[in-house]
Structure formats: structure tokens, C-alpha cells
Amino acid sequence: MIVSEVLRSQGRFSVGAPRIPWLALVATFxxxxxxxxxxxxxWSGRSxxxxxxxxxxxxxxxxxxxxxxxxxxxxxxxxxxxxxxxAALRGIVTAQATVGLALAAAAPLTGFVYLSxxxxxxxxxxxxxxxxxxxxxxQWTLARHYRPLIEGNxxxxxxxxxxxxxxxxxxxQLAWSLRPFIGxxxxxxxxxxxxxxxxxxxxxxxxxxxxxxx
Amino acid sequence: MFGSIDSxxxxxxxxxxxxxxxxxxxxxxxxxxxxxxxxxxxxASMGLYSALARPGMDGGMQVIASVIKVPLLFLxxxxxxxxxxxxxxxxxxxxxxxxxxxxxxxxxxxxxxALLASLAPVAAFFTLSTDSYPFIxxxxxxxxxxxxxxxxxxxxxxxxxxxxPAGGTEVQVDRTGAVFRVWIGIYGVVGAQMGxxxxxxxxxxxxxxxxxxPRDSNFVMAFFEALTGTxxx
Numbered sequence: 131m132i133v134s135e136v137l138r139s140q141g142r143f144s145v146g147a148p149r150i151p152w153l154a155l156v157a158t159f160x161x162x163x164x165x166x167x168x169x170x171x172x173w174s175g176r177s178x179x180x181x182x183x184x185x186x187x188x189x190x191x192x193x194x195x196x197x198x199x200x201x202x203x204x205x206x207x208x209x210x211x212x213x214x215x216x217a218a219l220r221g222i223v224t225a226q227a228t229v230g231l232a233l234a235a236a237a238p239l240t241g242f243v244y245l246s247x248x249x250x251x252x253x254x255x256x257x258x259x260x261x262x263x264x265x266x267x268x269q270w271t272l273a274r275h276y277r278p279l280i281e282g283n284x285x286x287x288x289x290x291x292x293x294x295x296x297x298x299x300x301x302x303q304l305a306w307s308l309r310p311f312i313g314x315x316x317x318x319x320x321x322x323x324x325x326x327x328x329x330x331x332x333x334x335x336x337x338x339x340x341x342x343x344x
Numbered sequence: 345m346f347g348s349i350d351s352x353x354x355x356x357x358x359x360x361x362x363x364x365x366x367x368x369x370x371x372x373x374x375x376x377x378x379x380x381x382x383x384x385x386x387x388a389s390m391g392l393y394s395a396l397a398r399p400g401m402d403g404g405m406q407v408i409a410s411v412i413k414v415p416l417l418f419l420x421x422x423x424x425x426x427x428x429x430x431x432x433x434x435x436x437x438x439x440x441x442x443x444x445x446x447x448x449x450x451x452x453x454x455x456x457x458a459l460l461a462s463l464a465p466v467a468a469f470f471t472l473s474t475d476s477y478p479f480i481x482x483x484x485x486x487x488x489x490x491x492x493x494x495x496x497x498x499x500x501x502x503x504x505x506x507x508x509p510a511g512g513t514e515v516q517v518d519r520t521g522a523v524f525r526v527w528i529g530i531y532g533v534v535g536a537q538m539g540x541x542x543x544x545x546x547x548x549x550x551x552x553x554x555x556x557x558p559r560d561s562n563f564v565m566a567f568f569e570a571l572t573g574t575x576x577x
Contacts, residue, residue: 197465204462207353208455208494210501300466307473329474335574 132158136227137271143224145275150220155227162230163188166260167311169237173244173253174313182321186308187233194301195226202293209285218289221275225268232267236260253312269294306330348374349382349458352451358502368444370451379454382461383415387545389464390414393471393480394547406547409555413542414460418453420542421535425449425527432527448502456495463487478573480546485567492535496528536563 132154135141142151164184171183202222206215243256272290279286305311307326313319348371351357357370391407398406430445440448470483539545540563542556 197469200462200465201459204353204458205494207350208459208498210355212350212354296466300469303470303473327473327475329470329476329479332474332476332479332574 133231136224137231139224139271139274143227145221145278146217147220150216150223152223155223159192159223159227159230160188162227162234163191166230166233166237166240169241170257170311171313172241173250174315174319176313176319178319179310179313182319183311183313186311186321188230190301190304190308191226191229194297194304195222197300197304198293198296201296202289205292206289209289211279211283211285211289214279214283214286217275217279218286221272221279222293224275225272228271229264229268232264233260236263250312250315257312303330306333349378349454352454353458357451358448368440368447368451370447372447372450375450375454379418379450379457380415382454382457383418384411386457386460386464386467387411387414389467389471390484390545391547392468393477394544394549394553396471397475397477397549398547398553402553403547405553406544409553410545410547413545415457417535417539417542418457421531421538422446422449422453424534424538425531428530429527432524448499451502452495452499455498456491459491459494460487463491475549476574477546477549478570481566481570482574484546485570488539492532496531500524500528539563540566 135143136155136158139145141147142149142154164187167187168180168184170187171180174180199222202218203215206212206218211218240256240260244253248256272294276286276290280290306328307322307330309323309326310317310320317323352370352375357368362369387410388407391403391410394406394410395403397403426446426449429449430442433440433445467483467487471480474480541559544551544554544557547553
């Protein structure tokens, strides 16, 4: 029932509902991402990795949201959108729950890919595709909630673009820091890699330099 | 204290009708304290890099210095650019007098600092997860530019109405707008260079702590050096 209402943005979760059902949304998000995380970790065949991945999936998406929320509030208020804050926040949180549910829905597919005997690269790719698809599903919900807001005040578009950009920027780094999610077969299972606290963007630039032969 | 910044962000202090009457009613003391607090908070996130790279006295001093210097940077920029805005306002025969203009600028700075402080968790997170000094410098420059743009946009939305001369012709209104845009440019350049003069805020891990560095080069050169340091090899 809750799942259907969240995905359809109906009932308590509809656009313009009087209150944000925080508890239901956070619980849905946490449970759904936990399920996906547990499945994600099964490729390694190690129970500790399964547990770690189960914990890290909600930590990644929830942590990113928490880091970015203060800026979402202040930027919205500075753009003169303070009165619509609750409606915008409802969109953000419902979109997060949608991402979680889409990931949970992708869990059987990921498990199937694992069972089909894919290698480490295949497992990484299938998880990347699942996260991409879930992000698009989240954007769908976000757009549904933001449509009336943008019609009422086009400045909401600026706030939305800023949110999406900052969220992606932080999420990439947090995902980098929280590795491993799948569990490299050649490396012992740890909650975080020893080189966790390095920078994804600096490493990407370094890799690019090597590829380009500079 | 945060009630004042919330009211400011909601536009309660910058009602266009009141501004046209030349009234800017801001809780100066409360807003100034909030500015100091918000600036200090972001300053702490800047100094954190040094505290992690050089644990001990040097790193701790850099945190303290950055907490003090970030609000000071905005205050100094305000002092340097206020006279020019006052002259523009007077030439445009605005109804606002000196103290009201000062209050408006304080409001814009408060918006700027509120946005910066809201980015402090992001800055702190990246500081914890990188040891690249050029990257952290670039990140802070990006955050300063983004929050400065929003702060100046706040001023841009507020000021033209009050700078507009009573019964002025369309040409006069356009001219006032153009002069104001020039002033915004001056404010941006002064702010950037003031930041350069008051550096270090982050603290180079290869140098010992100092409150200020020798005055050489400029902000633009440093920006391109950080850019090439991060992405150019």
C-alpha cells in the first residue's frame, strides 16, 4: 500500500498533501535501500561484505541528503521560495524513497546477474546501471512534485538544478569514500578501504592524465 | 538570532514599498552577530584542512585564524565598497541615506554568509576525504563565488527599486541600473582581492602557520594555479 502510494505520489504522499509523512518515507527509504545493499554485497560470497553493503547503501543516499539539506534550505529561502519549502522538501524526501524502492525492485535483477556468473567488472556494471535507473526514477518523482512549484514560480527551477548538482557532486565522493560495496575478490573484507579518504575527482583527473599520456 | 536571518531570507525586511519610502528596518545587532557566527562556522570548515594536515598548534591556530578572518573579510569588503555605492545612490537621488544603504549591504552580506555556512557541511566532508590542497582551494573558491552570486542577486533584486529616482525618465532608470551593475563588478573584484590579501584561510600544508602571507601575485593567478594543480598535472 505504502509502496504504491509513494511511487504514484498519491494519498499521504501526493503533491500538495498537507503534511510530510516523515516516518513512513524515511522507513520506506531505509528498508528498501537496505534490501538492495544486502543483495549488492552477495557477489563477494562473504557474509560480512553482505552486512557492510546493506548498511552502506542507506548511509550513502541518506548521508548525501543530510549533507546537502542545509544548502537546500538557505538557497531556497534566498531565492524567495521559503513559503514553498515544505512542498519542495516533500518532493526531495519522496524522491529519495522512490530511489530506494527502485533499487529494491532492481535487487532481484542484480541477484540474477550475479547468479549468471558475471565477473567483478560485470557486477560493478550491473550495480552502476541499477543506481542510474533508480536515480532516474527519483528524478521522475522529483519532477512530479516540482512541476506545480515551477509553474507558480520559475525560480524553483534554479533551486532544483542547484540541488541536483550539489547532490550528485557529494554523492559521487561519498560513494567513493564508502567503498567497497561489492567486494573485490582479491582484497580482504573491510568496512572502508584504507585509501577511503581520498578524493574521487582528483583520482579521476589523475587517471585521465595517465590515459592521455601526460 | 537565526530568526532574524530567516526573516531576512523571507524578504520581511526588504519590502519594496518600505524601501521606496527610504525605510530599511533591520535588527542590526542581531544580524551582525548572526553574520559573525555564520562566517565563523564556514571559517572553521576552511581551517579544518590545516588542522588535519598539520595536527597540533599550527593546525589549531589556522582554524582560529579562519574563524576570525572569514567574517572580517566580508566586513572589510563592506567598508571598502560602501562609499562607492553611497555615491551611486546619491547621484541617482535615491531616497536611501547612508545608514540605510549600510543596512542593505549588511543584509546582502548576511544572505551571502548564510549560504556559505549552509555549504560548510559539504566543505567539511570534502576536507575529510581529500589531501589535495589545490582541490580544496578550488572548492572554497567555487563556494565563495556561488554564495556571492546569490548575495549580489539579493541586492540586485532589492536595490534598483530604491535607487530609481523619483519620477525619473526611462533613460535615467537605465543609467542607474547600468551604474549599479558596474558597482556589483567592483564589489566582486574587491571581495576576491580582499580574500587574496587576507589569505591563508585553508593553510598550505607545506608552510608553517602565519596570520597573513606576503602580498604577491593576485587572486586570478592563484585561481588558475589551483586549477592546473588539480586537473593539469
